[in-house]
Amino acid sequence: MAPKVLVSDKLSETAVQIFRDRGIDVDFQPDLGKDKDKLAEVIGQYDGLAIRSATKVTDKLLEKADNLKVIGRAGIGVDNVDIPAASRKGVIVMNTPFGNSITTAEHAIAMIMSTARQIPEANASTQAGKWEKSRFMGVELTGKTLGVIGAGNIGSIVIDRAHGLRMKVIAYDPFLGQERADKLGVEKVELDELLSRADFVTLHVPLTDKTRNILSRENLGKMKKGARVINCARGGLVDEAALAEMIQSGHIASAALDVFAEEPAKENPLFGLPNVVCTPHLGAATSEAQENVALQVAEQMSDYLLTGAVQNALNMPSVTAEEAKVMGPWIKLAEYLGDFAGQLTDEPIEAINILYDGVAAEMNTAALSSAAIAGIMTATNPDVNMVSAPVVAKERDIDISSTTQTKSGVFDGYVKLTVKTPTRERSIAGTVFSDGKPRFIQIKGINIDAEVGQHMLYTTNKDVPGIIGTLGQTLGTHGVNIANFTLGRRNGDAIALLYLDEQPDNGVLTALRNTGLFQQVRPLQFEVA
Template sequence: MAPRVLVSDKLSETAVQIFRDRGVEVDFQPNLGKDREKLLEVIGQYDGLAIRSATKVTEKIIDAATNLKVVGRAGIGVDNVDIPAASKKGIIVMNTPFGNSITTAEHAIAMMFAVARQLPAADASTQAGKWEKSRFMGVELTGKTLGVIGCGNIGAIVATRGVGLRMRVIAFDPYLSHERASQLGIEKVELDDLYKRADFITLHTPMTDKTRGMINAQSLAKMRDGVRIVNCARGGLIVEADLADAIKSGKVAGAGIDVFETEPAKDSPLFGLDNVVCTPHLGASTTEAQENVALQVAEQMSDYLTRGAVTNAINMPSITAEEAPILTPFVRLAECLGAFVGQVTEEPIRSVEIVYDGLVAEMNTKALTSATLSGLMKSQVAEVNMVSAPIMARERGIQITESTRDKSGVFDSYIKLTIVTEKFTRSVAGTVFSDGKPRFIQIKGINIDAEIGEHMVYTTNNDAPGIIGLLGTVFGKAGVNIANFQLGRNRPGGDAIALLYVDSAVPEGVLDQVRDHKEIHRAVALRFDGIS
């Protein structure tokens, strides 16, 4: 029996035809996604669900989807899909992460022009019968400094367009190497330097805990007077009330905003202000982009349903059915190794080396490398998966090498990850025990045997008396329970590390108390999703 796919949002007829041409029975109901009750009633009939943003794939929908194997999102954002619920039920969630990059980048450039020349206000004035030529005095882009925050796929396109406009382009991105910046013809800078120098600032960073509200009263105060700001990335990167205040005071000369904290945006502190250009999340809204992502999602879903090929999966690695039982625990380990390094490293990473030792060297190391890079970059790039992570790493100029070798230690298999920045080299190694659970076995060359949990704390310190007591006392007073506690050191009185597996997230204020101790060098809260 041919697999059945429901298309519940608007996809082109060409995309629908791709399903048919590849042997998939397709039910095209582009308005069904808006009717949640009807979708709930019929979803159990289908093997696949193709959507855009209108369909909300909630836990309730997933529970009713008794036959569903794959959800395909035509676009990058999957906020409308309950990923944990889908993963728990074994439903693959795919997206199309690169189909609208050019479109979004061009919209950012268009917004920059609109703000520089006050085009919407000038248009409204002229069409109202006025001729206010002196009112709309603009500024040239040529010779101005463009600050790009986030220089991944879209940010890099904006940067090169800025270079083409004869702008001086500076960029901040934790994963952008100086070599990659040189290739783009731009200058890599620190964030505060960008704030001080940029005439125009454009945001192209994902929404993470680190970037949420990054443009606020404090960061705005660091910017030069008369700066113009464009956000076509994610709502919530900007504290809208703070930006509105800065525009009213004259600190900020204008802003182009395509995304908002709450969407649809019915009200915002930015509405009605002079030289604020607002659009309704149009970054991906071109005929070409919509067609590209529709065709891509149809091809990906068809390939999976008819041949078992997995592409651009958010919640599943590219692993064959035969490999899965053996490889999956090591995929989890690889993600944890990457996630550990990503969360404790603030410097731009220049190179990544992964060594597969013992039995794991005979496995699908390509999938394991992708899993490692996915974990590594997730702290900075929220919307990353095992397929897109290697591409994003290469875009940032990160050199990636992997090697395999026969068993060389006490473990039958282990993976060692080493990263190099301009200032240091850092390594971490791990293995999978017979119970299928990943463990850290070495950090910074120091041997350790640490179980990995969802919430952890990592400290580096001098090997001195009182550290265990300090951590136990501080966490105990804060009501944070320590489930497991592992220590390691390179020599008596030398450098030491501690890994704490805790039952809940540790508030930042609690960690500040740990950092205040004279023997503590660093204390970092870690999060490992999908580990229990």
């Protein structure tokens, strides 16, 4: 059955056609997002939801979205999506961070030019029949210092364009390495130095707890007298009241803002001030950008629903279509390892460590870790998936860690999962054979070679004679057929992992436990395709 996607905002017909061409059953209702009650009535029918900014994806809406797997936001901002609630529900949230990058960067450059030459005010004055040539004395950009706060995708485009204007560019970005700075041709500086040196300061960072109010009253005061401020990133990055006061005092020469702390911005301390340019969040407002993000979100959602590829997700590691093909068996292995450990663990889990060896270490280990954690969590919550599992683990204060190493044994690569509880550590390792089938290769440090079956039985015992006979006889007496039988032993301890044709009932388990030979007798179940 084809996946079903609802488009509840205004996406282009070309984008909608992409869903159809990819074999997706798409329902195009561009005004539905404005009717939250009607949307809540129908959302349970869909696997995917494609939106812009009009649709509000709230916790209450997600409660009704029982089949929803992915939300695609055409654009970069996801303020209208409750991402934590989506993560708890196991729904991937994607955006399109690059489709409007050029458009937004160009708008920032336009705003820089507008503040330098007072273009909006000069236009209004001239059209009013005035000829105030002497009033609008501007400054050249050539030779001026542009301070870029945030040298990511959009910031780097602004840097490139500023070089074309013969500006000197300095940048502050905690994640900007020296090699990347050299490639961009910028001088990497700390924030205080940028503020004290820049003639123009332009912001290109997301709004987070660390960036909120980054141009605070204190930091605005550190700027050189006569500098100019440009914000085409996010409202909330600038103390707007303080900026207005410093423009009035002459400390800041001018400012240009496309975004505001409260939007739609009907009132603002900057409105009406001379030397201030304001636009209504037009950064991505070009026909090219709107089309690009719509096409991109349709492709991303289709890729995920049809191939499992994850791109530009905000609550899940990205997995390309190529990775999805190669990693499919390894993701399944990670789920099996987690599921095994989860079914055997009866105590609160304190920590999970995942070791990746050889070829497994070269893969997308973040995605593999999500799969392993999901496997563990499904033992107590079957609704958990790769998206929600890390959230659930964090809520339970479980310490998650992973390590990688080069090939260290007979296998090209393997994954080893270790779960720590208040009283013990349990480890299990597995690999993927050349036939693409996951295998368990080690339990409790004891080497084995066991394929994964839907119905399995795990036992531990002292390494003494009679165990195999007891297992076979007891299961046979109760009419349970053994499909595969794997044994392992080390230092006087032994384990057995049996692949059975059916799930053993309580009578079988009780009979085995009553022999007094086994330390553990645990039935296991796995979802095997």
